[in-house]
Amino acid sequence: MYQKSSYLIVDGRSYNFTISKFLVQVKTDIVAAEMENKKETKRKGRSQEDRNANVYRENVAIFQEEARERLNELEAVMLELESRPDDSDLVNRAFRAMHTIKGSGAMFGFDDIVSFTHDIESIYDLVREGQIEMTPELIALTLQAHDQIHKMLGNQDAETEAENSIREALSRAFQSFLFVGAAEEQTVEPTAAESTQFEEPNETRTYRIRFFPATDLFADGTNPIILLNELKEMGDCQITANTEKIPDLDEIDPESCYTSWDAILTTRHPLNFIEDVFIFVDDSSDVTIEMIESDHAFETVAFDKKIGEILVERGDINEKDLEGFLKNQEPIGEKLAAAGIASVPQIQSALAEQKALRQLKESKEQRDTLSSIRVPSDKLDKLVDLVGELVTGQARLTQIANTSDNISLVSIAEEIERLTAELRDNTMSVRMLNFDTTFNKFKRLVRDLSHELNREVILKTVGGDTELDKKVIEQLNDPLVHIIRNSLDHGIESVEDRMAMGKSKEGTIELSASYSGAHVLILVRDDGIGLDTDTIRSKAIERGLISADAKLTDHEIHFLIFEAGFTTAKTVTNVSGRGVGMDVVKKAIEALRGSVDIKSIKGEGTSITLKLPLTLAIIDGLLINVGSEHFVIPLSSVKECIELTPEDVAARHGRHLTNIRGKIIPYIRLREQYHIDGEAPEIEQIVITEIENQQIGFVVDHVIGQHQTVIKHLSEVYKKVELISGATIMADGTVALILDINKHLQYVEKESLEQV
Amino acid sequence: MAKVIMTVDDSASIRQMIAFMLKNEGYEVIEAEDGVDALAKLEERSADLIITDLNMPNMNGIELIKNLRANDTYRFAPIMLLTTESQEEKKLEGKRAGATGWIVKPFNSDELLACIRKVLT
Numbered sequence A: 001m002y003q004k005s006s007y008l009i010v011d012g013r014s015y016n017f018t019i020s021k022f023l024v025q026v027k028t029d030i031v032a033a034e035m036e037n038k039k040e041t042k043r044k045g046r047s048q049e050d051r052n053a054n055v056y057r058e059n060v061a062i063f064q065e066e067a068r069e070r071l072n073e074l075e076a077v078m079l080e081l082e083s084r085p086d087d088s089d090l091v092n093r094a095f096r097a098m099h100t101i102k103g104s105g106a107m108f109g110f111d112d113i114v115s116f117t118h119d120i121e122s123i124y125d126l127v128r129e130g131q132i133e134m135t136p137e138l139i140a141l142t143l144q145a146h147d148q149i150h151k152m153l154g155n156q157d158a159e160t161e162a163e164n165s166i167r168e169a170l171s172r173a174f175q176s177f178l179f180v181g182a183a184e185e186q187t188v189e190p191t192a193a194e195s196t197q198f199e200e201p202n203e204t205r206t207y208r209i210r211f212f213p214a215t216d217l218f219a220d221g222t223n224p225i226i227l228l229n230e231l232k233e234m235g236d237c238q239i240t241a242n243t244e245k246i247p248d249l250d251e252i253d254p255e256s257c258y259t260s261w262d263a264i265l266t267t268r269h270p271l272n273f274i275e276d277v278f279i280f281v282d283d284s285s286d287v288t289i290e291m292i293e294s295d296h297a298f299e300t301v302a303f304d305k306k307i308g309e310i311l312v313e314r315g316d317i318n319e320k321d322l323e324g325f326l327k328n329q330e331p332i333g334e335k336l337a338a339a340g341i342a343s344v345p346q347i348q349s350a351l352a353e354q355k356a357l358r359q360l361k362e363s364k365e366q367r368d369t370l371s372s373i374r375v376p377s378d379k380l381d382k383l384v385d386l387v388g389e390l391v392t393g394q395a396r397l398t399q400i401a402n403t404s405d406n407i408s409l410v411s412i413a414e415e416i417e418r419l420t421a422e423l424r425d426n427t428m429s430v431r432m433l434n435f436d437t438t439f440n441k442f443k444r445l446v447r448d449l450s451h452e453l454n455r456e457v458i459l460k461t462v463g464g465d466t467e468l469d470k471k472v473i474e475q476l477n478d479p480l481v482h483i484i485r486n487s488l489d490h491g492i493e494s495v496e497d498r499m500a501m502g503k504s505k506e507g508t509i510e511l512s513a514s515y516s517g518a519h520v521l522i523l524v525r526d527d528g529i530g531l532d533t534d535t536i537r538s539k540a541i542e543r544g545l546i547s548a549d550a551k552l553t554d555h556e557i558h559f560l561i562f563e564a565g566f567t568t569a570k571t572v573t574n575v576s577g578r579g580v581g582m583d584v585v586k587k588a589i590e591a592l593r594g595s596v597d598i599k600s601i602k603g604e605g606t607s608i609t610l611k612l613p614l615t616l617a618i619i620d621g622l623l624i625n626v627g628s629e630h631f632v633i634p635l636s637s638v639k640e641c642i643e644l645t646p647e648d649v650a651a652r653h654g655r656h657l658t659n660i661r662g663k664i665i666p667y668i669r670l671r672e673q674y675h676i677d678g679e680a681p682e683i684e685q686i687v688i689t690e691i692e693n694q695q696i697g698f699v700v701d702h703v704i705g706q707h708q709t710v711i712k713h714l715s716e717v718y719k720k721v722e723l724i725s726g727a728t729i730m731a732d733g734t735v736a737l738i739l740d741i742n743k744h745l746q747y748v749e750k751e752s753l754e755q756v
Numbered sequence B: 001m002a003k004v005i006m007t008v009d010d011s012a013s014i015r016q017m018i019a020f021m022l023k024n025e026g027y028e029v030i031e032a033e034d035g036v037d038a039l040a041k042l043e044e045r046s047a048d049l050i051i052t053d054l055n056m057p058n059m060n061g062i063e064l065i066k067n068l069r070a071n072d073t074y075r076f077a078p079i080m081l082l083t084t085e086s087q088e089e090k091k092l093e094g095k096r097a098g099a100t101g102w103i104v105k106p107f108n109s110d111e112l113l114a115c116i117r118k119v120l121t
Helices: A002-006 A014-039 A046-083 A088-107 A111-128 A136-154 A161-180 A189-196 A224-233 A271-277 A296-303 A307-314 A319-328 A332-339 A344-370 A377-403 A407-430 A436-453 A470-491 A495-500 A533-542 A554-562 A582-591 A646-651 A741-755 B012-024 B035-044 B061-069 B088-097 B109-119
Strands: A205-212 A235-242 A260-267 A286-294 A432-434 A457-462 A467-469 A507-516 A519-526 A595-601 A605-613 A618-626 A629-634 A638-644 A657-660 A663-669 A684-691 A694-700 A702-710 A724-729 A735-739 B004-008 B028-032 B049-053 B079-084 B101-105
Touching: A046 A088, A046 A136, A046 B012, A088 A111, A088 B012, A088 B079, A088 B101, A111 A136, A111 A161, A136 A161, A205 A224, A205 A271, A224 A235, A224 A260, A224 A271, A224 B109, A260 A271, A271 A286, A377 A407, A377 A618, A377 A702, A407 A432, A407 A702, A432 A436, A432 A470, A436 A457, A436 A470, A436 A507, A467 A470, A470 A507, A470 A519, A470 A582, A470 A605, A533 A554, A554 A582, A554 A595, A582 A595, A618 A684, A618 A694, A629 A694, A629 A702, A663 A741, A684 A702, A684 A741, A694 A741, A702 A724, A702 A735, B004 B012, B004 B035, B012 B028, B012 B109, B028 B035, B035 B049, B035 B061, B049 B061, B049 B109, B061 B079, B061 B088, B079 B088, B079 B109, B088 B101, B101 B109
Parallel strands: A457 A507, A629 A735, A663 A694, B004 B028, B004 B049, B049 B079, B079 B101
Antiparallel strands: A205 A260, A205 A286, A235 A260, A432 A467, A507 A519, A519 A605, A595 A605, A618 A629, A618 A702, A638 A684, A657 A663, A684 A694, A724 A735
16 A cells, blocks of 8 residues: 555655655545445445445545645645746646646545635636636635645544634635636536436336437447447337438448437336436437327326225225115216305306316327327238229229119119229328428438538428328438428528628528328428529520520529539539439429429529329329320319310411410320321310410310329330320220320420420 | 556546446556556557546647547547536537547446446447
């Protein structure tokens, strides 16, 4: 022990040391023994405990030696400071001395030294920062404090009142310095103490924990697996990793964390235990912990038992007697009314409230018991396929029934038709997911991107409960990421620019979903800088997308950003501007049989609307025929059907245009387009369709009528066939092609451009 | 193989206290008295975790962390900072410099080990 302590002996003091060392040792032994008694460490064996106590004592002795050394240094520093009060190095040394005494003192239970030193340390911290001046008074006071700490070090027994008052006087003197300087610094100890008192043990609760690590998580040595394992140790825990943020191999940065995790944890540990798991990553990463279930709910049900029920359960009375007794019993309301305590209307109102509450509770319980079940999605896909087959079969049945004279067969066919439609709608609704989860992902994206780009952006989401086919939602992810990235990078201005323009400091991106007939509209709106038509125009001319003298409306110019290879970003950033983006968005949305629209006002913002069909698998179509061929036009885009007479055609001199109520609309002759043999009837039909305010007509022989269309995708071989989006099997077993209206529209535009 | 933990503190008592707590749990411990000493000792022998004090002469804890993060071997290594609860600001500064987490003084053996288990596999 002496050997170890000599480690700390300052040269020149070792002679006196042995005696004082001995005294110190005696005292330390007493103190340490007492502290060990208080601690009562049960988890280790007796011999271990003894060893611990021994080492503890040893360490206390070392601390005392060390503290004395520090005090000597402090003394020397003070003396030097008297002649050089501006020497920051000296102030630093004084601060460090105090700091070490305090820090180590706390470790070894010298609590009075800790609290005494704390104020002095704070003052020197302020001196270091230049907020308090080093004065002779402060030096004198510190020297007094030095003597005081010396005394306290050797004397851990209860101090006398006189000593106590000296210490307090000194503390007050130091505090007065603190108040002269900037004294806002308050320790947060009380709140820390409070939070630990929040424990409500022995209650099982289920939490939903969502952990979105910062991308640079690994840079500070954090291993997320350890945190997840810690969660697992706390109870029944299911963790799922979200890996969709992981980029392609050539874009991946192996030093970044792209994965996020969701955990469902059922545990008896209180909430702050779970929060503690993430304590080191809390300010850099997004962690949300929500309680989704507690057994409180069940308790209330259990507590709700009536006394009669309990007595029956215990076998103290039997059920018959109880019923008989209850029959004679008047309800409490009537009793109260009879006694004149409450009026009849008062009681009726109270009863109404009671009834409402009960209903609320019942409906809640019903919801809870029904809740939901998890089904693998491929089972659902299979179900949808089967419903598709059923719809096809039903169509054949209806056709046969209609051609027969058998009334009962017709009625059965109608019945089947109705049921099939209902089954179809139900099956589709099962596949529906709401936008909530998708929206949440974007909150994270916006947070990260705004960080990266140094913008301040709030993401508002509206209509998270809007439902859309699972497949559509999945495929919407990438396009939405592109749009939001663009909004952030090109749309929202930097904080300074926004302030200069008199806008709020934070930019807003609104993401909303809503129903519109058989479609869902998804709107991404930002209040950023808006599109600059001039820039887009010159860029488009430069890229050869439009001719220099093309006359375009603002709206048409805005649409140019969806052209392939178009980017106006002056510099290529990480976030956007690689020249892919908006054209990919448009393609992806069109692949989902949806459409894109854009509105923008310069200086005020941009909004992009995605219009998507509710479902992908079965649509309502309009069945038409040309000669022996059948086609289906999605009913949602059909506007009207009119006749095309030979006179109309003649009036246009062979150009494929028709005039409908003053509006010139181009049309496509399907017979010519698809080289179908046979003569057209004298009066043809023209089906006018509309997509995003653009109209196009299809000239056909006959319009047959509405048709439930089960979409069959064309095989890979035909993937270059752009104008057809799929096929469907008809009642008689023949195949009808489904026209892609959007593609036809583009085709016509291109044709007319080439003609010009 | 036992994990190696380096404890960096200019206070010998703290250093030894930590060393004692860790050795009891079967960790191997390297002691260093400041940032410069720590870097020199890590040249000779590598550590799986570094626990460092903030205020030290020669090189303080923040600078040590910055130095370690610039070193390929310790770029992703866990580093814990010893602080007192009043040093909220320092805690953040440490975090920014790349500290994995922090241990608030005073702490007992259980608290220290719980913190270590958070960052060391």
